Amino acid sequence: MASLGWAVTLSVLSAASYATAAVAQERLAKNGHRGPARWAVALLLTAAGVGLHVIALNFGTVAIVQALGTLTLLFALPISALRYRTPISIPAWIDAGLTVLGLALIMSLSVDSAEPSVLTTADSRYVALLTVVVVVALVVAATTAKPRIRAMLLAGAAGVAFGISSVLSKSVMTSFTAGGVAALPMLLTAMVVLLSTAGYLLSQFSYRGAGLAAPLATVSVSNPIVAAIAGVVVFGESFRFGTAGRVVVAVAAIVMTLGVIGLARRTSGPAEPEADDVQESTTLREARH
16 A cells, blocks of 8 residues: 555656646747757656656556556646636536546556566567557658647657656666666666657657647557556556456546546647648738738
8 A cells, every 4th residue: 555655646746747847848849949948947847757757667557657647637737727827617627527537447446466577688679679660650650741640640659658668667667676776677778768768859849830738638648558558468467357347447548538638628728720721821811912
């Protein structure tokens, strides 16, 4: 129970850091990614979120810690409301309730794996290679997409990178706890740093031209789903009550996803217009004159 308490506390603090970082990143994107001070603030907030998240993984399962990461949207909602001076609507509270309900169900049914959360060298290579392939494919697809779709593809790639880095971080923390610095697996540690950095940069560029809502929703949904699936496949993490428990968890994940998407729609002002919309509006104005 003490371990779960630490996992929850650290995950909540991590979510708060990520939420503030997301708002800072969106403001940075609106300024054309200019300003060393803005970059420093966004980077420090993200680093704090990552650090707290990694420590939390040492106390709880990947499924629990990643599910708690969706609280980012709950923190982003009041931050956005203060920024744009708009009240929090009743639908937003309903979305928040759905998110918390789904989260509570997942946490109540999640159980720890009986096996140590350590990856073999061969498994770590397979996971790393598959992750790189998926992230690169999404980035390549984003290069030819329209601004909003591009933002979602980049955010999806960031979510995959963050999700797998969490899974690898769980293995790294287990090794560190068991044997100290000398026991750290170099490949896994390097992959955690690489994927975390890639996730930060991809999420940063996903905000450009799309506002805060769509990218934040995509990252917030893809990150825990990818990590939870990897946690079950790689570490054998499971849920109570067998098949019935997994069905309830799947339903809870859907409920939580709907809440997350709804919250994301309410966490920022209107997104910047897409290039095609701007061109069409300009053409119409010219035609009128």
